[in-house]
Amino acid sequence: MNTLSRLLGTSTLIGSLLWLSACTVLPESDPVTVFEFPAPTMQAAGSSERIDVSLRINTPLTGFALAGPRILVNPDGYELKTYKGARWTDPSPVLLREYIAQSFNQHGVIANVSTDEHGLHADVHLSSNLRRFQVVYAEGAEVVIELDARLVEAGSLRVLAHHTFISRQPLEDEQLPGVVTAYGQASEALTAELLPWTLQALRDRIISQR
Numbered sequence: 001m002n003t004l005s006r007l008l009g010t011s012t013l014i015g016s017l018l019w020l021s022a023c024t025v026l027p028e029s030d031p032v033t034v035f036e037f038p039a040p041t042m043q044a045a046g047s048s049e050r051i052d053v054s055l056r057i058n059t060p061l062t063g064f065a066l067a068g069p070r071i072l073v074n075p076d077g078y079e080l081k082t083y084k085g086a087r088w089t090d091p092s093p094v095l096l097r098e099y100i101a102q103s104f105n106q107h108g109v110i111a112n113v114s115t116d117e118h119g120l121h122a123d124v125h126l127s128s129n130l131r132r133f134q135v136v137y138a139e140g141a142e143v144v145i146e147l148d149a150r151l152v153e154a155g156s157l158r159v160l161a162h163h164t165f166i167s168r169q170p171l172e173d174e175q176l177p178g179v180v181t182a183y184g185q186a187s188e189a190l191t192a193e194l195l196p197w198t199l200q201a202l203r204d205r206i207i208s209q210r
Helices: 003-025 092-107 176-208
Strands: 033-035 051-057 070-074 081-088 110-115 124-137 141-153 159-170
Touching (some): 033 176, 051 092, 092 110, 092 176, 110 176, 124 159, 124 176, 141 176
Parallel strands (some): 033 081, 051 124, 070 124
Antiparallel strands (some): 070 081, 124 141, 141 159
């Protein structure tokens, strides 16, 4: 065996040992349970007046911590943690956007409801900042959703209305399935306030244009 062959053999052996070492040293990924967000159950408006306006629900803007799919918990003070081994199917702002859009569509009064994912033209945009979307342990465990919402006229960029909505839902069950249920209830309560506020602002817009 010549010198080159010995060197190649030694390099291959060292590479194999290093590869085996890496395989045994690197930890295995922890299993993750993925939770679907509860679906909205908004009641149809029936014979209510139909508003001939196209509305686009934009994905809420938020900070780094809330921008991902992890389920957040605020155990005390200003500290934020996540539920280990659990996450949502999508980032939190996307979940809330879809929940609101589906609720508005189920209600049926607004003629055309879309989201920024579709990129369609709309007369009015519902833009927002998601301030809180987490479980809070302050005075009892509860889900807190805080949304700073603005209705903006697409052409003029005029702000038609602005309001901060805060929804709180106490946890009846602090296990993850109970937490997911509470998120759905908190979102339902928030949308129940957001929808009539939106409808009133759209009606006021129509009146001002006459």
